[in-house]
């Protein structure tokens with residue numbers, strides 16, 4: 362694969378303001394034995410699309426991309442667990458052009474062949490050549506697709522390199538950090554319970570209440586609903 366330079370990813374300004382962005386068209390495809398949510402976030406004006414967490418079922422993802430006439434410009438992983446990345450190679454192979462694959466560098470250990478092979482017991486594909494991310498999702502970076510801007514927020518705890526992606530005042534893709542009435546597990550290698558609570562309290566619960574939370578598994582929710590009803594996170 363010939364990687365594009367990650368020109369879509371530029372540092373954000375110092376002040377923490379939600380960057381101006383259009384409202385994305387959002388498609389969710391539930392993929393794989395562990396039922397992860399793969400999201401297609403699309404600029405409503407240019408139909409440029411960011412694919413988030415292609416965990417399995419590449420054919421279904423590519424079919425939806427073709428049916429909607431989307432122009433994929435990047436693939437992004439909220440973290441490196443196999444249920445979120447295993448269809449990356451097959452999706453890349455099915456696109457009409459090479460696009461960058463972006464992940465946080467602290468999850469690099471999850472891209473080894475050994476780590477990837479753990480998914481086989483659940484039926485996840487293990488490609489002949491495993492992808493290495495070629496764009497780095499560092500805290501504060503911005504991902505762009507047309508008029509769409511996603512801000513990268515490092516939210517470690519579920520894994521060291523877990524990130525959340527904030528789209529203006531519309532939504533946040535929370536990966537396996539925050540679920541509707543739940544949080545991500547921290548008992549896998551690299552997990553850290555104190556860190557996940559810190560990430561949720563300081564990086565997610567400080568976002569606007571009405572923001573839609575699009576988690577890595579299960580139904581969507583809002584920041585306010587979880588502040589009030591999530592039994593795992595104490596806010597006082």
Ligand SMILES: [Zn+2]
Pocket residue numbers: 440442519537
């Ligand atoms: Zn995970």
Ligand SMILES: [Zn+2]
Pocket residue numbers: 395397442444445537577578
């Ligand atoms: Zn997961």
